[in-house]
Amino acid sequence: MYSEAMSTPERLIESTRELLWERGYVGTSPKAILERADAGQGSMYHHFKGKPDLALAAIRRTAEQMRATATAVLDGPGTPYERIEAYLRRERDVLRGCPVGRLTMDPDVIASAELRAPVDETLDWLRGRIAGIVEEGKTQGQFAATLDAGEIAAAVVATVQGGYVLARASGSPAAFDAGIRGLLSLLAPRSS
Amino acid sequence: MYSEAMSTPERLIESTRELLWERGYVGTSPKAILERADAGQGSMYHHFKGKPDLALAAIRRTAEQMRATATAVLDGPGTPYERIEAYLRRERDVLRGCPVGRLTMDPDVIASAELRAPVDETLDWLRGRIAGIVEEGKTQGQFAATLDAGEIAAAVVATVQGGYVLARASGSPAAFDAGIRGLLSLLAPRSS
């Protein structure tokens, strides 16, 4: 199922990452993880304390990867507006949803301070990063000085997260794209 | 747990509605439903075919209620902008999330055309209703004629749904409010 060079703990983490994305924490059983990782029960409890411990490792890695992906786009070339646009239009597997954001709907994740922390930190970091770009745009006069950078950043991230909801409800990425286009049309600098 | 005047099927539907909101479909067991409804297993399987059938009744009722709540605000007084603002600023139990939208993160709901249908229809109806108001605003000159009403509506609904994600991640409604304010600041008619 994975590269033969991959160690057992690695395979466990990777299969957990996939299942958390597809089915969430509550919907993911150790049995399903072990089958996908082609590992035995003994291996899992040797390398990890249990389901929460393994999930924590998986969530941390997913969060880290999301930051890297976002950084690559947000630190790209272009004006502040263009960089935010690049982030919003970035290629996504829309119907799968956000591997980080979806965890907020998981009662057991929200109930655990440890499991929630990486989710919170990642979305918080993203908002801050985008707010900084909005601030740049204000300085350059591309965005109205009256805008609150933190609020715009929250709206940007929320539109993406909510876009996944609309897309999954309708079974099509179209609603996600529509929301993104709508936000961009509101955010667009005056054609001056 | 509920009014004594409430019939057993009613109590079952209500307790299912609560649990679907709190824990989602995958995280809700018949046992938990029965305990909360103070009913026996025989009752549940007498009145409903099983968990999916009961969940469908619960989801339909929740969807219906969400439309009624949204209608009350969107059909209120004021300009198009003011009615959309009223919808966005409406009082919400933010940290509980959206009882309809959260179901889109439930793999078993998305996998079932029957369970997904009321979710899809409700969010689709909401987008259409808001798009109509944006269209009104365009006619009245309150919104720029270049805006696409359907896209703005998608952005509005997505911001709400995504706002729940940000709020639940951070454990505070502040992020939800920030996103709403950000969107409203972009949508606000020119002060002319």
Added chain:
DNA sequence: GTCTATATACCGATAGAC
């Protein structure tokens, strides 16, 4: 309509052999 009994499978974890 509601109850209890029963059934098969899975959940999440531990123990101890190899």
Added chain:
DNA sequence: GTCTATCGGTATATAGAC
């Protein structure tokens, strides 16, 4: 490090008495 055995508990549903 990995395996199999075992555990008490739950998930979802059926059967049949009352």
